[in-house]
Amino acid sequence: MAQHGMVDPAIFESLQEKVDQESATRxxxxxxxxxxxxxxxxxxxxxxxxxxxxxxxxxDVVNSAEGAVRHQLDSVTKLSEAxxxxxxxxxxxxxxxxxxxxxxTILFCGWLGGYNSKESGRLLTIEEVGEIMKVPVNLKDRDAFHITITEYLLSLVSLIEELSRLARNSVTLGDYKRPVQISQFIKDVHAGFQILNLKNDILRKRSDGLKYKVKEVEDVVYDLSLRGLMPKEDS
Structure with a gap:
């Protein structure tokens, strides 16, 4: 009498179902x-x-940008639900x-004076970003969509890179106050990163680059001081 195989084809049928579900989710x-x-x-x-x-x-730029970010927020809501x-x-x-x-984009809008910041130069906290995005932050107690601290910090590194460009471009526009403001902000953020004991490799690598951004903007400010263009303290 022929032996039937010991492997039940139903095992593979149920695996196929799971594969199909995963593809649909993706x-x-x-x-x-x-x-x-x-x-x-x-x-x-x-x-x-x-x-x-x-x-x-x-x-005007900030207002337009906040309008564009609203579309991103709609998609984040859909993403969070799915x-x-x-x-x-x-x-x-x-x-x-x-x-x-x-x-x-939210951090940059906030820094430029958006999201009720009233004035430029403010860093929105991860909690404030979470409120704007209407999603939880750094979730530990349940498995749901949220923003991680790593995502926030990587975005903050991107903000610093953007601001170091803005410092140089501000000089071109004849604005000598902003580079000084950016220099102080970048130094403060860099000092904040020094406190963190970072385990994530990508984050460590990218935050290591912050010291170069501090130096870049310091050079811009130094150049302004050499040219006698530093803004007066009380202005």
């Missing part, structure tokens, strides 16, 4: 993330106008870059 998430990426590019394009806009007119049905760390790689871009 497609749903990727579609939202592609939209978020496009929206991020639009918001960044608007924010890049800050580099060629006098400070007196920057509020992703919270899934194990967070299994799928986080799909959206983390686009979420960092969203955090960056």
């Amino acid at each position: 497609e749903v998430l990727q579609e939202i993330v592609q939209t978020l990426e496009k929206q991020g590019r639009s918001a960044k394009a608007i924010l890049s106008r800050a580099h060629s806009t006098p400070v007196s007119e920057v509020q 992703a919270s049905k899934q194990p967070y760390y299994k799928w986080n790689w799909i959206w983390t870059h686009q979420v960092q871009d969203t955090i960056f």
Whole structure:
């Protein structure tokens, strides 16, 4: 009598079902993330106008940028709804870059005086960013969509890189106050990073580059002082 195989084909049928479910999940998430990426590019394009806009007119750029960020926030809401049905760390790689871009655009808007900052130069906290995005931050007690501290810090490094460019471009616009303001801000953030004991390799690598940004902006300020262009303290 012929022996039947000991492997039940139903095992593979159920595996196929799981594979199909995973593919469907990936497609749903990727579609939202592609939209978020496009929206991020639009918001960044608007924010890049800050580099060629006098400070007196920057509020217009900020208002337009906040409008563009609202589209990103709509996508983040969709992403949060879809992703919270899934194990967070299994799928986080799909959206983390686009979420960092969203955090960056919010941080830059905030720094330029948006999000009720009233004046430029303010760093929005991770909690404030979470409130704007309407998502939890640094979740430990349940498996749901959230912003991680690493994502926030990587976005902050991007902000510093952007501000070091803004310092140079401000001089071109004849604005000698902003580089001094940026220099102080970057030093403060860099000092903050020195306190952190970073385990994440990417974050450690990128935050190591902050010292060069501190130096770049210090050079801009030093150059202004050599040329007698430093703003008066009380001005």
